[in-house]
Amino acid sequence: xxxxxxxxxxxxxxxxxxxxxxxxxxxxxxxxxxxxxxxxxxxxxxxxxxxxxxxxxxxxxxxxxxxxxxxxxxxxxxxxxxxxxxxxxxxxxxxxxxxxxxxxxxxxxxxxxxxxxxxxxxxxxxxxxxxxxxxxxxxxxxxxxxxxxxxxxxxxxxxxxxxxxxxxxxxxxxxxxxxxxxxxxxxxxxxxxxxxxxxxxxxxxxxxxxxxxxxxxxxxxxxxxxxxxxxxxxxxxxxxxxxxxxxxxxxxxxxxxxxxxxxxxxxxxxxxxxxxxxxxxxxxxxxxxxxxxxxx
Amino acid sequence: xxxxxxxxxxxxxxxxxxxxxxxxxxxxxxxxxxxxxxxxxxxxxxxxxxxxxxxxxxxxxxxxxxxxxxxxxxxxxxxxxxxxxxxxxxxxxxxxxxxxxxxxxxxxxxxxxxxxxxxxxxxxxxxxxxxxxxxxxxxxxxxxxxxxxxxxxxxxxxxxxxxxxxxxxxxxxxxxxxxxxxxxxxxxxxxxxxxxxxxxxxxxxxxxxxxxxxxxxxxxxxxxxxxxxxxxxxxxx
Numbered sequence: 001x002x003x004x005x006x007x008x009x010x011x012x013x014x015x016x017x018x019x020x021x022x023x024x025x026x027x028x029x030x031x032x033x034x035x036x037x038x039x040x041x042x043x044x045x046x047x048x049x050x051x052x053x054x055x056x057x058x059x060x061x062x063x064x065x066x067x068x069x070x071x072x073x074x075x076x077x078x079x080x081x082x083x084x085x086x087x088x089x090x091x092x093x094x095x096x097x098x099x100x101x102x103x104x105x106x107x108x109x110x111x112x113x114x115x116x117x118x119x120x121x122x123x124x125x126x127x128x129x130x131x132x133x134x135x136x137x138x139x140x141x142x143x144x145x146x147x148x149x150x151x152x153x154x155x156x157x158x159x160x161x162x163x164x165x166x167x168x169x170x171x172x173x174x175x176x177x178x179x180x181x182x183x184x185x186x187x188x189x190x191x192x193x194x195x196x197x198x199x200x201x202x203x204x205x206x207x208x209x210x211x212x213x214x215x216x217x218x219x220x221x222x223x224x225x226x227x228x229x230x231x232x233x234x235x236x237x238x239x240x241x242x243x244x245x246x247x248x249x250x251x252x253x254x255x256x257x258x259x260x261x262x263x264x265x266x267x268x269x270x271x272x273x274x275x276x277x278x279x280x281x282x283x284x285x286x287x288x289x290x291x292x293x294x295x296x
Numbered sequence: 297x298x299x300x301x302x303x304x305x306x307x308x309x310x311x312x313x314x315x316x317x318x319x320x321x322x323x324x325x326x327x328x329x330x331x332x333x334x335x336x337x338x339x340x341x342x343x344x345x346x347x348x349x350x351x352x353x354x355x356x357x358x359x360x361x362x363x364x365x366x367x368x369x370x371x372x373x374x375x376x377x378x379x380x381x382x383x384x385x386x387x388x389x390x391x392x393x394x395x396x397x398x399x400x401x402x403x404x405x406x407x408x409x410x411x412x413x414x415x416x417x418x419x420x421x422x423x424x425x426x427x428x429x430x431x432x433x434x435x436x437x438x439x440x441x442x443x444x445x446x447x448x449x450x451x452x453x454x455x456x457x458x459x460x461x462x463x464x465x466x467x468x469x470x471x472x473x474x475x476x477x478x479x480x481x482x483x484x485x486x487x488x489x490x491x492x493x494x495x496x497x498x499x500x501x502x503x504x505x506x507x508x509x510x511x512x513x514x515x516x517x518x519x520x521x522x523x524x525x526x527x528x529x530x531x532x533x
Contacts, residue, residue: 168400175386175397182384185346187372187401187449 015253075202
């Protein structure tokens with residue numbers, strides 16, 4: 001019983017990070033209809049910036065704050081300097097070009113980061129303990145740091161939910177995503193609003209990047225797996241739904257944790273991709289998505 | 297020259313010339329119906345006037361403001377608001393969110409609240425449905441939401457695309473009545489694009505008849521309505 005419970009908790013903790021990455025991908029997808037491969041690169045860059053801050057001030061919270069702001073700025077810049085320009089190009093491959101560009105940007109950031117910080121593994125210390133909680137004589141793998149991850153992700157999700165559902169900015173963001181032409185005719189500056197969406201995505205990705213790093217290590221391509229798992233979570237949730245991203249991440253995290261614990265460590269990641277393909281085949285709209293196009 | 301002045305306007309869809317050398321004027325405070333068969337270029341004309349579509353040549357001025365080449369979100373700030381057909385209501389949003397969207401850009405939040413109150417007085421059917429998703433509304437109610445959203449920005453010139461589309465005659469009559477009321481109460485200038493020519497001309501001061509992107513005639517609505525040749529060719533009666 002404790003084993004199952006602790007597996008579930010670990011699943012929630014890693015799922016929370018996948019949720020944040022999925023959230024970043026969904027925010028961009030629904031505002032701009034771009035699959036943003038560069039999200040991994042953006043998260044790498046912001047995490048290195050967080051790492052740099054840590055080496056100077058040695059305070060995780062300040063590093064997290066700086067990394068999040070940096071992530072938001074990088075996200076906004078990617079939209080303004082790259083995506084917005086590519087969106088103006090029309091033609092047969094107009095929809096593909098921004099996506100390919102994000103792939104190029106991912107490569108560029110990864111190699112650029114390698115040039116600046118080197119390709120060796122960097123470590124980031126946790127602000128709270130990583131030793132699992134103990135119940136009676138049993139110590140479970142779930143640690144205060146895991147709890148911190150879950151709390152941080154929940155906080156980020158709650159802030160986004162509040163912004164999107166309760167504020168004028170959220171209304172503009174949703175309108176720009178679902179009905180850009182109607183939004184423009186209502187006076188919303190859709191381009192600027194989209195850039196804010198990219199900034200939010202960058203911030204969410206930055207939190208994911210900095211929170212996942214203490215448990216592994218930082219290297220120029222250490223977010224690649226996180227990107228892929230973020231995609232799987234986003235697809236499970238339906239790509240268009242912020243709540244879906246949250247739930248998709250949790251389902252994926254818990255599923256992977258169960259397989260790792262009860263089946264086999266070598267099966268967990270293949271299982272993630274099998275889930276991805278099955279979802280795409282039998283429920284392409286995801287668990288919460290609608291089949292109908294939303295980009296009318 | 298005040299009001300809306302369109303001169304020698306040309307708009308193309310690729311190789312197809314949708315609007316060809318079109319000129320007409322709309323006096324301030326008047327209601328003008330632009331009528332013509334499906335494919336006459338009516339919607340293209342509105343899209344060019346509201347900045348959604350690029351014009352090839354010609355000019356279009358609202359008072360001193362050049363409409364061609366401007367962005368829709370900029371024109372909204374200058375009082376020129378285009379209400380696209382009924383589908384422009386966002387179905388996933390509540391009625392209130394759809395209305396609020398029209399006032400987001402404005403800094404005078406007090407007047408935004410006042411505008412909303414006035415809109416709900418004009419369309420009482422919406423007042424009880426504010427928290428309802430727009431997807432659950434009838435066609436007529438959606439049209440009220442679309443017009444209401446435009447009014448949230450306190451427009452001076454309202455460009456309306458086929459507000460009668462898919463509506464029952466009784467609903468059409470009540471929408472047109474409210475347009476008339478708007479014009480009188482707020483001094484709005486209204487350009488109404490309609491396939492439903494007779495109903496539109498009955499409520500309008502002036503009519504502009506276009507066919508295949510070219511002007512057929514322009515004049516007082518009553519005159520167009522009573523011209524037997526025009527009635528047979530363009531009004532479908």
